[in-house]
Amino acid sequence: MKYFLFSPLLLLTALDAKPVLENQSCKVCHPQIYQEYQNSMHSKSSIYKDILHKAVWDKHPAKAKGEYSCAKCHTPSDHQLMNGKSQLADNPTQQSEPISCQLCHQIESIEKHAKSNKNIFTSKDKHFFSANKEKKGEKIKFKQESRFFGLLTIQSGSPHHSIDYSNENYYNGDACMGCHSHKQNAKGFIVCDMEVKQGDSKETCISCHMPKVQGSLANHKESPSHAFHGLSIHNSPAQTLAKYVKLTLDQQANAFDIMIKNEATHALFPQPLRLAQLRVNIEREGKTIPLKTESFVKIIGTTGKMSMPWLADSIISDNSIKALETRKIHYDITLQKTDKLIVVFGYYVISPKIAKKLNITDKETIKFIPLTSKRFILLETSEQDK
Ligand code: HEC
Ligand code: HEC
Ligand code: HEC
Ligand code: HEC
Ligand code: HEC
Structure with missing residues (x-):
């Protein structure tokens, strides 16, 4: 197990702030991943940031009825909209984290449906799934220990959340398939279909689209690399x-x-x-x-x-x-x-x-x-x- 020196002050600032945006807390400890995410289409999938999504939505018959039917995949982090407490409207979530960090990291399983698949989320607060071949199966709770008669505080895991390395969907790429598999229209015709075929390939959605790139995965951890989070095919060649x-x-x-x-x-x-x-x-x-x-x-x-x-x-x-x-x-x-x-x-x-x-x-x-x-x-x- 790896230990590192730990500043109680930073923990307090991170936890005290109650930001409107979920990603603001992640940003404090995962600055590089946060930065990459800003350029990904997952941070720009709302009509307020994606002009193509807006152009198609503007012509969609559901718009006239005022029912934004794209939210479960395009803006699932707008919780007010998702639970029917508000209508589609411009707000900070729509602007910068329509698919937030924690939304993606809390997908517990995928339910398969003909119309489109459905993400099932964990009900545990601050419980994030991730993948790490060496730690596969482990569930890590934040631990803090006193050493040298309390002069030194040593911690393991993340001070903000627990990490669960046991979810197979984060290894085989199924975590992506709640949104990316297929979509049927009201006529029962499949309008979008990735037509996924694994064949003999050893690669997954995650190994290809989130390759390891230079830079630590967290501020308090010395790791040479982290999984790339800037997923996009817009504007620049990937x-x-x-x-x-x-x-x-x-x-x-x-x-x-x-x-x-x-x-x-x-x-x-x-x-x-x-x-x-x-x-x-x-x-x-x-x-x-x-x-x-x-x-x-x-x-x-x-x-x-x-x-x-x-x-x-x-x-x-x-x-x-x-x-x-x-x-x-x-x-x-x-x-x-x-x-x-x-x-x-x-x-x-x-x-x-x-x-x-x-x-x-x-x-x-x-x-x-x-x-x-x-x-x-x-x-x-x-x-x-x-
Ligand atoms: C106070 C600092 C802190 C905050 C805030 C924080 N994290 Fe972390 N996180 C860490 C540290 C440190 C680790 C590395 C733990 C380890 O590997 O022992 C980590 C690890 C992770 C991992 C697993 C990494 C792996 O090894 O696969 C995920 C996923 C993650 N964080 C997501 C998030 C998300 C999403 C947020 C915001 C909701 C967040 N974190 C907020 C400090 C933080
Ligand atoms: C089942 C999940 C799901 C639903 C529901 C959904 N979408 Fe999407 N949509 C996606 C995914 C995933 C992509 C990215 C596809 C890709 O790049 O291969 C996407 C991409 C798009 C794009 C292309 C955007 C671009 O910038 O290239 C448009 C346009 C779009 N969706 C319109 C809509 C509209 C309008 C609705 C609601 C009426 C909707 N979608 C509902 C999953 C969904
Ligand atoms: C909550 C639903 C959701 C999940 C989960 C999700 N995506 Fe996406 N993804 C989208 C939507 C919606 C878009 C399209 C945004 C747009 O263009 O408006 C998108 C865009 C993308 C793009 C960029 C396509 C483009 O048009 O630029 C890639 C690549 C991608 N996703 C890969 C993945 C991978 C790999 C995973 C799993 C690790 C994943 N996604 C998980 C909803 C999701
Ligand atoms: C062997 C590598 C590889 C694997 C595995 C892979 N992809 Fe891709 N994917 C690509 C390439 C190459 C492109 C085209 C990239 C580009 O234009 O930048 C692409 C494009 C995409 C796009 C953009 C398509 C569009 O028209 O908007 C999405 C979304 C995507 N992949 C999601 C996924 C998902 C989800 C999985 C898992 C089922 C997956 N990919 C598995 C290599 C891969
Ligand atoms: C589209 C879904 C998605 C979104 C959005 C997303 N992540 Fe991840 N993240 C993943 C997946 C899948 C992995 C596992 C990659 C791997 O195999 O190491 C991962 C890995 C990580 C790791 C571990 C990195 C490593 O190298 O092991 C951290 C830390 C993390 N994410 C934090 C974040 C933070 C912070 C944000 C928001 C700024 C975020 N994630 C947004 C899907 C997502």
Whole structure:
């Protein structure tokens, strides 16, 4: 067990303050994780921070009835709203912690339902679940001991909360599936589906999206790293994730194939707003020759036409790249010796077509975001290849 010196003063300041916001207490002792979280979509999932969520909500039929039906996943930390004591309104929780630290750390289990899954929370106060392979199974209560006749106070665990390392959902990623699995509309049609398939993969939602990054997990603890909390695919390419989408080239005599290997255990960008693309350019004798852009998209709608999610009753088309799939894209083009092939795989958070329909013009939101790219230099073209 690790011990460390402990300042009673800090404990008092942390516990005395009664902040409006739940995350303020966590911030005192977990500053780095708190900082990362500020950039995550979990801190921006309300209509007041996410213009896409707002744009779709504004058109949703439930809005006219004044029933914000998105709260259980988008703003579950707004407790007044959740227990029906208030209507959807701008407040500090909606602004900065619609899915708070403790909400995520108190998910005890997931109930599976056809419409959408449901998070079941622990009823114990300040009891947080976490994952640590070395401590798996342990439940740690804060302990304080006096040493050297009371001259030194030594503590173990966290002075603010107990930690429970025994919840399997924080190891296998199921803690994410109360919100991220799927969602049906009123017609019983599934409008969002991650299409999760574990296959032989050893990776989980948590190992890929919350990799260990530098910096201590808490102020009072010397740990070299902590789990990354800035989960987002908005605005910037998630660099840590690029390695899970691999691009390779298969060159033939008069043609070539680009292979996109998706190592994620879910379909890539299967949400109705997204559009993924493969863009290929040949650099030849100082010129750049663009080839046809390949799009990957799942389109939902009614009677053969794209529609808003609440109207949709069928899949119109779907060539999104599935969990653990390797997609081959064929090009009937003869590559020449000394050609350079620039291959980029990336995405739009909102496809330009839908952005137009929803009147979204914000440049940061509508830009193309490269996820991964590769430059193939063709020096050795064998006789056979020619
Ligand atoms: C007064 C300081 C303090 C406050 C306030 C505090 N924590 Fe902690 N927390 C710690 C310390 C110290 C540890 C490390 C304990 C250990 O590993 O022995 C810790 C550990 C944790 C862990 C488990 C880390 C692991 O090893 O996996 C989680 C999860 C956690 N805290 C969440 C929170 C959340 C959420 C809040 C806000 C509601 C919060 N903490 C507030 C000090 C604090
Ligand atoms: C079952 C949980 C759940 C419910 C209920 C839910 N959502 Fe979501 N929503 C999510 C999750 C999870 C994401 C993130 C999906 C992703 O990025 O793959 C999301 C993302 C979105 C996005 C894309 C946001 C962006 O910035 O890219 C929109 C738009 C959206 N939801 C609209 C709504 C609306 C409107 C409602 C209520 C009528 C609603 N959602 C209800 C879980 C839910
Ligand atoms: C309480 C519901 C909830 C839980 C639990 C939850 N998420 Fe989310 N998550 C959301 C919502 C809602 C969004 C979309 C916010 C938006 O775009 O408006 C989101 C966004 C994301 C994004 C960014 C997508 C984007 O559009 O930028 C990632 C990645 C993500 N979640 C992964 C996870 C992982 C991994 C876990 C488990 C450790 C998890 N989430 C747990 C509700 C949840
Ligand atoms: C092998 C690694 C890997 C695993 C395992 C994995 N993901 Fe992903 N995930 C990715 C990659 C790569 C992307 C695309 C990332 C990007 O654009 O930044 C992605 C994207 C996402 C997005 C954004 C999708 C969108 O269109 O908004 C969400 C949400 C997400 N993952 C949640 C999860 C959840 C929940 C799980 C567990 C069921 C999971 N991921 C498991 C690698 C992984
Ligand atoms: C989307 C859900 C989610 C949210 C929101 C969230 N966490 Fe976590 N957190 C997790 C999961 C899952 C892990 C376990 C990661 C692992 O395998 O180590 C974790 C790990 C931790 C750890 C231990 C880190 C380590 O390296 O072991 C601490 C401390 C922590 N969280 C604190 C916080 C604080 C503070 C906040 C708010 C600023 C927060 N969490 C918000 C899901 C979440």
